[in-house]
Amino acid sequence: MKIVGRYNLQGMGSRTTTIVLSVLCATVLTGCGEAIDPNEPQGFLQTKGSDTIVNAMQETAEEFMKDYPHVFVAVTGGGSGVGIASLINKTTEIATASREMKGKEIEMAEKRGVHPKEIVVAYDGVAVIVNHHNPIDRLSIEDLHDIFTGKVTNWKPLGGKDLPIVTLSREVSSGTHMYFKKEVVQLGKKGSTEEFSKETLLLTSSQAIVEEVANNEGAIGYLGMGYLSDRTKAIRVSRRSSLVARGQGDSEAQGPRDERLTTSNEFSPPTVANVVNKTYPLSRPLYLYTNGEPEGITKLFVGFALGPKGQTKFMGTGFVPVGETLARNQ
C-alpha cells in the first residue's frame, strides 16, 4: 500500500497527489485499529485552571487515556481564575481550582446559563519555602503575616542573618495567592483589608518562585506542596501565634526567639501526613468544577480522578487524596 502510494505521488499531477494523500490519511486515521465499538466512550474533553494541580491532572489524564483510548483529554493550566473564567465562558468542560468559586463568579455563571457543580478532588498543603542557606526553618502564621505585609523587612529580628527579606507571591490570577492572602495576610479575619506588601514580587508561575528562592538567600515564597523539591527548604509552620510580641530593636529579638524554640513541636513541616491530621495549618481543598451534574465522558473522567487510579496520581504528585482524608477522619 505504501509503495503504491509513493509511486502514485511521483507519477501524477498535484491534484491527484492530494487525493491520494488524503485517502492515505483517512486510512491511517480510521483504519489502524479495529472499528470502534459505538458503545465505547469517545470524544474530546478539556480541563483548564489551577497551576497547582496541573501536573496531577496531566498524569491522571494520561492514565485515563490509556484506559479509554478514544477519549482525548486536554489539560491546561493558567491559574484557578483562568479555569473558572473559561467555565463561565463555556470554553472548558472541567475547571480546576485551588480555591472556591467566589459569589460574584457564581452569579456571573448563572447569568450565562452555567450552573457550576463543585467536586473536591484532593487536599493540598501550601508550603512556605526559603533558600537552603537561610538558617530559619520555622515560623508561625503571625511571623508569616508580618513578613508578607511588610512589617518585618529583615531576617535578623526573626533570628536569621542581617539580610533584607524578598517576598515572592503568585500573580493575582492564582488560587494559591487568594488562599494565602486570606489565611496569612488577613489572618483569616473576615472584612480585613490588609494587603500583600507592595514590595512583594508577583511571579507568573510556581516554577519561577522555586527558581528565585533557590538562587536568592533572602527570598521567601509560597507554593502548593506538589511543587516542593530539594532545591529549596520548606519552613515548618505553627498555627499558634508568636508567644511574645517581637521587640522593635535587634537586641530584644534574641529573647522571644529562644522562648519560641521551646514550643518547637508545634511547628510542623508540610507533609501529607501533617495535612491529613491537620497539624500543618496551611491546607485547603482542591476543586473540580463542571457545568451542572457531570455527564458522559466528563462524568467518566471525574469518576476516574476520584477513583483509586486517579487518586494514586494525585498522591504521587504530592497531594492528599480525598479517600484517605475521609478514612482518617472517621
Next chain:
Amino acid sequence: MPETSSPTQNSSRVVRCASCDGTTLSHDASRATQDVERRRIGEPIIEWCIKLSGLVVVAFVFLIFLFLLRDSLSLFRQYSVKEVLFGTEWLPISEPAKFGVLPLLIGSVFVTFWAIVICVPLGVGAAMFIAEVAPKPLKHVLKSLVEILAAIPSVVLGFLGIIWLGPFLRNTFGLSTGMCGLTGSLLLAFMALPTIISISEDALVGVPKSYREAAFGLGATRWQTLWRVILPSASSGIVAAVMLGIGRVVGETMVVLMVTGNAPVMPKSILQPLRTLTATIAGEMGETVGGSEHYFALFAVGLVLFAITFTINFIADLFLRRARR
C-alpha cells in the same frame, strides 16, 4: 496627496506607449487594443482592491481604538479619571478594588527610559560601524547577525533573564533580588537593538555620496566626516529608528512579565522590582470575567498603553517623513 494620483499617471503613459506600438506593426494593433481594453477594466479593479486593503488597515486601527475606549469608559462610570490616572495603588482583587495606573505607568517609563539609554548609543554606534567602517565581508556577516538577533523569541530572552542575568545583576550590584527593572531594561535594550541598527544603518547609507566626497575634499578625516557630516544629515532617520525602538520596548510584554518582579510599587529606582502596563494586562487578563470592573480596568490600562505607543509612532513617522525629503 501625490501618492494617490501617481497610478493614473502611470497607466495613461503605458496606454500611450501601447498605442504608438500599434501604429507601426499592423498585426500587433488588435492585440494592443485588446490590452488597452483589459487595462481599462482591470486596472480600476486592482486599484480599488489596493485602496480597500489600505482602508481596512485604517479601519482596524480605528475600531481597536473605539473598542478600547468603549470598555474603558465603563470603568470611568465607577471610578473618576483622576482616581485611575493618578491613583498610586493598584489592588485589583481587593474589596474595594483600587485601580491606580500611576505605579504601572511609571514602571513602564522607568524600564523604557533605561532600555533606551542602554540601546541607543550601542545601536547607533553599531550602525555607524556597519555602514561606514566595517570592511565588506564583515559588513555582510554583521548584518545577518543583527537579523538573527531580531529572530530570538522574547520568551527565550525572559528565561535567560530569570536563570542567568537576574542572579548576575543581584551579585554584581548587591541587590536583594535580581528580578528588578534593570534586568528588564537590559533585555529590552537587546530586543530593540536590531530595529535601531537596521533603520539607522539605512539612514546612514542613504546619505548622498557627494557629501562624503565634499568632506574628504575639504581635508576632513574619516572620523570628522562620519561625526560632523554623515551623522547630522542622517539624524532624522536615526531619530525615527530610536522612536521605533522605543515603541517596541514600551509594548514588549513577555520579557518584563518574566523578569521585573511585577511588584506594583511606585518605583524610586531602576534597581528595584516594578510592574509595567503590559505585564499587568498579560498577568491578569486570564483571571478576569468579562464585564467585571477589573476587566474594564485592564482595558483602561490598554488605552493608556495605546495612547503612548500611538504618540511615539506618530513622532517617529514625522521624523521618517522629514528624512525622506
